Amino acid sequence: MLVRETIRKLSAIVGRERCRTDREDLICYGYDATDLHYSPEAVVFAEDVKEIAAIVRLANETPFYLIPRGAGSGMSGGSLPVRGGVVVALSQMNGILSIDTENLVAVVEPGVVTGHLQAEVANLGLFYPPDPASLGFCTIGGNVAECAGGARALKYGVTKDYVLGLEAVLGTGELVRTGVQTAKGVVGYDLTKLLVGSEGTLAIITKVVLKLLPQPESRRTLMAVFEQLGEAITAVTRIIGSGLLPCALEFMDQRSIRCVEDYLNIGLPRGAGGLLLIEVDGVTEGVTRHAEEIRELCLRERAQRVDTAGSEAEADELWQARRAVSPALFRLNPDKVSEDITVPRNRIPDIVATLEEIGQRQRLGILCFGHAGDGNIHVNIMIDRSDSDEVARTKQAVKEIFEATLELGGTLSGEHGIGITKTPYLGMEIDEIGLDAMRRIKTALDPKGILNPGKIFLDSNERAAVMGKLWKTRR
Amino acid sequence: MSVCPTYRETGEEGMVARGKLTLIEAFQGEELPLSRKFRKLVETCLLCGACARHCANGVRPDNLIQWQRSQLRERGPTSWTARLATNTLEAAGQWPRLMGPAASLAQALICKKIPAESGLHLRFPLAVLSQRRYVPRLSHSPFLTKVSDRALGHGPKVGLFVGCVGNYLFPQISEAILELLGRCGYQVIVPGDQRCCGMPAWASGDVETATALAEHNSRVFLESGCQWVVSGCGTCSTQLRTRIPELLGGAAPGAARFFLQQSVDLVAFIVGQLSPVVLRRALKSPGKVTVGYHDPCHLLHHQSIFEEPRRLLSLLPGVSVADPSDTHQCCGHGGLFNIRNYRLSSQIGLRSISRFDKSGSDVLATACMGCLMQLQESNWRHNAGLTVCHLVEVVTGRVAT
Numbered sequence: 001m002l003v004r005e006t007i008r009k010l011s012a013i014v015g016r017e018r019c020r021t022d023r024e025d026l027i028c029y030g031y032d033a034t035d036l037h038y039s040p041e042a043v044v045f046a047e048d049v050k051e052i053a054a055i056v057r058l059a060n061e062t063p064f065y066l067i068p069r070g071a072g073s074g075m076s077g078g079s080l081p082v083r084g085g086v087v088v089a090l091s092q093m094n095g096i097l098s099i100d101t102e103n104l105v106a107v108v109e110p111g112v113v114t115g116h117l118q119a120e121v122a123n124l125g126l127f128y129p130p131d132p133a134s135l136g137f138c139t140i141g142g143n144v145a146e147c148a149g150g151a152r153a154l155k156y157g158v159t160k161d162y163v164l165g166l167e168a169v170l171g172t173g174e175l176v177r178t179g180v181q182t183a184k185g186v187v188g189y190d191l192t193k194l195l196v197g198s199e200g201t202l203a204i205i206t207k208v209v210l211k212l213l214p215q216p217e218s219r220r221t222l223m224a225v226f227e228q229l230g231e232a233i234t235a236v237t238r239i240i241g242s243g244l245l246p247c248a249l250e251f252m253d254q255r256s257i258r259c260v261e262d263y264l265n266i267g268l269p270r271g272a273g274g275l276l277l278i279e280v281d282g283v284t285e286g287v288t289r290h291a292e293e294i295r296e297l298c299l300r301e302r303a304q305r306v307d308t309a310g311s312e313a314e315a316d317e318l319w320q321a322r323r324a325v326s327p328a329l330f331r332l333n334p335d336k337v338s339e340d341i342t343v344p345r346n347r348i349p350d351i352v353a354t355l356e357e358i359g360q361r362q363r364l365g366i367l368c369f370g371h372a373g374d375g376n377i378h379v380n381i382m383i384d385r386s387d388s389d390e391v392a393r394t395k396q397a398v399k400e401i402f403e404a405t406l407e408l409g410g411t412l413s414g415e416h417g418i419g420i421t422k423t424p425y426l427g428m429e430i431d432e433i434g435l436d437a438m439r440r441i442k443t444a445l446d447p448k449g450i451l452n453p454g455k456i457f458l459d460s461n462e463r464a465a466v467m468g469k470l471w472k473t474r475r
Numbered sequence: 476m477s478v479c480p481t482y483r484e485t486g487e488e489g490m491v492a493r494g495k496l497t498l499i500e501a502f503q504g505e506e507l508p509l510s511r512k513f514r515k516l517v518e519t520c521l522l523c524g525a526c527a528r529h530c531a532n533g534v535r536p537d538n539l540i541q542w543q544r545s546q547l548r549e550r551g552p553t554s555w556t557a558r559l560a561t562n563t564l565e566a567a568g569q570w571p572r573l574m575g576p577a578a579s580l581a582q583a584l585i586c587k588k589i590p591a592e593s594g595l596h597l598r599f600p601l602a603v604l605s606q607r608r609y610v611p612r613l614s615h616s617p618f619l620t621k622v623s624d625r626a627l628g629h630g631p632k633v634g635l636f637v638g639c640v641g642n643y644l645f646p647q648i649s650e651a652i653l654e655l656l657g658r659c660g661y662q663v664i665v666p667g668d669q670r671c672c673g674m675p676a677w678a679s680g681d682v683e684t685a686t687a688l689a690e691h692n693s694r695v696f697l698e699s700g701c702q703w704v705v706s707g708c709g710t711c712s713t714q715l716r717t718r719i720p721e722l723l724g725g726a727a728p729g730a731a732r733f734f735l736q737q738s739v740d741l742v743a744f745i746v747g748q749l750s751p752v753v754l755r756r757a758l759k760s761p762g763k764v765t766v767g768y769h770d771p772c773h774l775l776h777h778q779s780i781f782e783e784p785r786r787l788l789s790l791l792p793g794v795s796v797a798d799p800s801d802t803h804q805c806c807g808h809g810g811l812f813n814i815r816n817y818r819l820s821s822q823i824g825l826r827s828i829s830r831f832d833k834s835g836s837d838v839l840a841t842a843c844m845g846c847l848m849q850l851q852e853s854n855w856r857h858n859a860g861l862t863v864c865h866l867v868e869v870v871t872g873r874v875a876t
C-alpha cells in the first residue's frame with residue numbers, strides 16, 4: 001500500500017494536478033485492450049525525463065511498483081498494474097522533437113501517437129513504415145516496448161528495424177542512452193535491441209530516435225479470391241518466390257470471408273475458400289508492372305477473380321473487407337479469444353488445417369486471417385463466456401493451437417507480446433536456460449523488481465491466478 | 476480514441492469514450508459513487524459522434540453519455556452551468572427567469588429577445604459577462620419577425636427551419652438560404668411559431684424539454700403543408716432528422732416518419748434534388764478565392780454528409796477548394812461544452828482553425844451555426860485572418876473577397 005507520504009512525494013515531483021488517486025482515474029488506468037482489470041494505487045502523468053528519473057528513484061527508495069503506460073492499447077495486458085503500484089502515464093509526453101530530412105531521422109518523445117508521426121513525416125515526403133492496426137491511437141513508446149508490427153512488415157520490417165537509439169530510465173533510476181543517430185553503429189552491446197520488446201520491464205523509454213525512409217512514389221492494391229485457401233497460400237509463395245516483394249500480403253479464410261460478406265454485402269463470393277489482399281509500392285512504372293505480374297500469377301494459381309484498384313478510393317474499398325473482419329466477428333458470438341501465432345510462411349496451410357481440426361473436435365468456431373506474407377495469423381475463437389463448458393473447450397483448444405504452432409517451427413506471438421495473457425504459456429516456447437538468462441538481465445537492470453512486475457516471468461501461484469482470470473466464465 | 480478531440484488535447488483516459496463508458500458502467504454497477512469528478516467527466520464530451528462513427532462494434536458512446544447526463548440530471552445538477560441549463564430549459568415557453576447574481580443589464584437586454592428554451596440562452600448571459608470572448612453582434616430584428624408565415628416564391632414547398640442562431644445572430648445567413656432556395660426553384664415557407672430544435676436541451680440530458688420542443692416543431696411544420704423541412708444548420712438538421720423520430724417515435728409515428736424521411740440538411744437537399752446544370756445556374760460564385768470547408772460533426776459523423784458540400788463548391792467558377800492534409804478535426808464547440816469547458820474548447824478550436832490557416836485558405840466555410848460561432852471565435856482569438864462564413868454565403872456570392 002502506498003502511504004500518504006509517498007503520494008505527497010510523488011505530487012512534489014509532478015505537481016498535484018498530475019498525480020491522481022481519485023477512484024475515477026484508478027478505474028480508467030486499470031484496463032487495456034484485453035478484458036482484464038487491475039486497479040493501480042495512483043496514476044502520475046509524466047512530462048519529462050527528469051520527472052521520470054525522480055519517480056523511479058523514489059520507487060526504489062520507498063519501494064513501490066511502477067507500470068509504464070502508453071495508450072493502453074496492448075492486447076496482452078502489458079500495461080496492467082497486476083500488483084498495484086503507480087501507473088506512469090506517458091501520453092502527455094507527446095512531442096515530435098525533430099525531423100531531420102537530410103539524414104532521415106526523427107527524434108520523438110514516447111507518447112507520440114504512431115499515426116500522428118506518420119502524418120507529420122508524410123508532410124515532408126518521408127515515411128515511417130511500421131503500421132500496427134492500432135496506429136490511430138497507440139504510442140511510439142508502446143510500439144517500441146512491444147516491438148509492434150503491421151501489414152507492411154513483409155517488405156518493411158517491424159518497429160525494431162526503425163529504432164536507431166533510445167533514451168531510457170533503467171529500473172535503478174539511472175539514465176541511459178543507447179544506440180546511435182546514424183544509419184550504422186556497432187559500438188558495444190546492442191542495448192537498443194534489448195530494450196525494444198522489453199514490455200516496460202527493464203526501463204522506461206523517454207526518447208526514441210527513429211529511422212525514416214522516403215515516401216514511396218505510388219501504391220497499388222489488388223484483391224484475389226480463390227476457391228481453396230491452399231491455392232491462395234501457394235500464390236503467396238509463388239509471388240515471393242518470383243522475386244516480387246509486395247508491402248502487404250493479407251489473407252482471410254472462408255469463415256472470415258462469409259462473416260464479412262454477411263456484415264457488409266459487398267459481393268464477396270461466400271463459397272470462396274481464401275482471399276488475398278496485396279499491396280505493392282515503389283516507383284510508378286515498377287508498381288504498375290508488378291501489379292500486373294501479380295495479377296497474372298494469381299490467375300495462373302486458379303484465382304476465381306482478381307480486382308485491381310485504380311484509385312485511392314477503390315483501394316480503400318478493397319481494404320474495407322479486411323478491416324471489417326474484427327467488427328463482423330462479433331455477430332457470431334459475444335466474446336472473442338484472439339491469438340497472434342506465427343508460423344513459417346509455407347506452413348500456413350498446415351496450421352489452418354490443424355485449426356480446422358481442433359475447431360471441429362472442440363466444437364468451436366475458429367476464424368483465421370492475417371499477414372500471409374510473414375506467416376502471422378490472427379486466430380479468433382468466437383465464444384460465449386457465459387457458457388462454462390465452451391470456455392473450458394476454448395482453453396483446451398488454445399493450448400493445442402500453441403502446441404501445433406511450435407511443432408511447425410512457429411512462435412506464440414508475432415506482435416502482441418507476452419504481457420500477462422501469454423505468461424502461462426511462455427515455458428512452452430522458451431526453455432529454462434533461456435528464461436534464466438532473461439531473468440538475470442532483468443535483475444541487472446532492475447534489481448529491486450520495481451518495473452512492471454508480474455509480467456513475462458511468473459511463479460507458479462501467479463501463473464495459476466492468471467489462468468483463472470483468463471478463463472473465467474461470465475456470470 | 477484516435478478520433479476523440481477531448482482525448483487528443485488531454486491524453487487522459489477519462490476523456491475518451493472507452494474511459495467514460497467504463498466509468499458509467501462502474502457507476503451503474505454501484506462500484507463508483509456519485510462524485511463531482513464523475514459529473515465533470517460526463518459533461519466533458521462534445522457528443523460529436525466521432526467515436527460512434529468509427530466504432531467497429533457499433534457502440535454509440537455519445538448516446539450513452541447523453542443518457543447518463545439525463546440520469547444525473549434527475550439526481551439534481553450540481554455544477555452552476557448545469558443548474559443554469561436546468562433553469563432556462565425548464566422554463567420552456569415562459570419568459571426567462573433571471574439567473575441569480577449572474578444577471579446583468581446586458582444579459583437582461585439579450586434575454587428579453589430570446590425565448591427561454593432556446594439553446595442560445597445558455598450562451599449569451601455568460602458570453603456577455605466574460606471579457607475573453609468574441610461575441611457576435613445580436614441582430615436588432617430577429618429573422619422570424621421579418622419573414623414568417625409567408626410563402627415565398629413558386630415551386631415545390633420547402634419549410635425552412637431557421638434555428639436560434641439563424642434567427643437571432645445571423646439573420647443574414649437565413650436570408651441567403653431563402654435566396655438560394657428561391658433560385659433553386661422552391662417555394663419557401665417559414666412558419667413563424669417554430670422554436671429551438673432542442674439539441675441543447677437533449678445534450679444536457681433534459682429529454683423532457685427536448686421532447687416538448689420536438690412535439691411543438693413537428694406540429695408547426697406538419698400544419699404548414701410543406702413537403703420537406705430544410706435547415707442550414709447541421710446541428711438543427713441532425714436533431715430534426717434523427718432525434719425527433721426517436722423522441723416522438725412511439726407517441727406520434729406519423730410525425731416521426733415525416734421527419735425521418737422529409738427533413739434534410741440544406742446542402743444535402745439541394746445537391747440531392749438538383750442536377751449540376753440546374754445548380755450551376757442557381758449558384759453565384761464569389762470569384763477567385765480559396766475556400767476551406769470545415770465538416771461539422773453533426774453532418775459528417777451523424778449524417779455522413781461529406782461529398783455534397785464539396786460538390787457544391789466545385790461548381791463555382793473561380794473558387795478553388797483547399798484541402799488540409801490532416802484528417803477532420805472537430806471545432807470544439809459542442810454547444811454547452813464550450814461553456815462548461817471553455818479552455819479545452821478553445822484548445823480544440825485552435826487545432827481546427829490552424830489546419831486551415833496552414834492550408835492557404837482565404838475563406839473558411841462551414842454548414843453549422845455552432846461551428847460557425849466557434850470558428851469565428853477561434854479565428855479572432857488566434858489571429859488567423861481568415862474570413863469565416865457559412866457555406867451558403869459562399870455559394871450565393873455574398874462573401875467579400
Ligand SMILES: Cc1cc2nc3c(=O)[nH]c(=O)nc-3n(C[C@H](O)[C@H](O)[C@H](O)COP(=O)(O)OP(=O)(O)OC[C@H]3O[C@@H](n4cnc5c(N)ncnc54)[C@H](O)[C@@H]3O)c2cc1C
Nearest residue numbers: 070071072073074078133139141142145148149200205415
Ligand atoms: C484494435 C487493435 C489493433 C492492434 N493491431 C496491432 C497490430 O497490427 N500490430 C501490433 O503489433 N499490435 C497491435 N495491437 C496491439 C497494440 O496496439 C500494440 O501492442 C501497441 O504497441 C501498444 O502501444 P500502447 O501505446 O497502447 O502501449 P500500452 O498498451 O500502453 O503498453 C504496452 C506495453 O508497453 C509498455 N510501455 C508503454 N510505453 C512505454 C515506455 N515509454 N517505456 C517503457 N515501456 C512502455 C507498457 O508497460 C506495456 O508493457 C493492436 C491493438 C488494438 C486494440
Ligand code: SF4
Nearest residue numbers: 479520521523524526
Ligand atoms: S462524442 Fe466526441 S468528444 Fe465525446 S467521447 Fe466520442 S469522440 Fe470524444
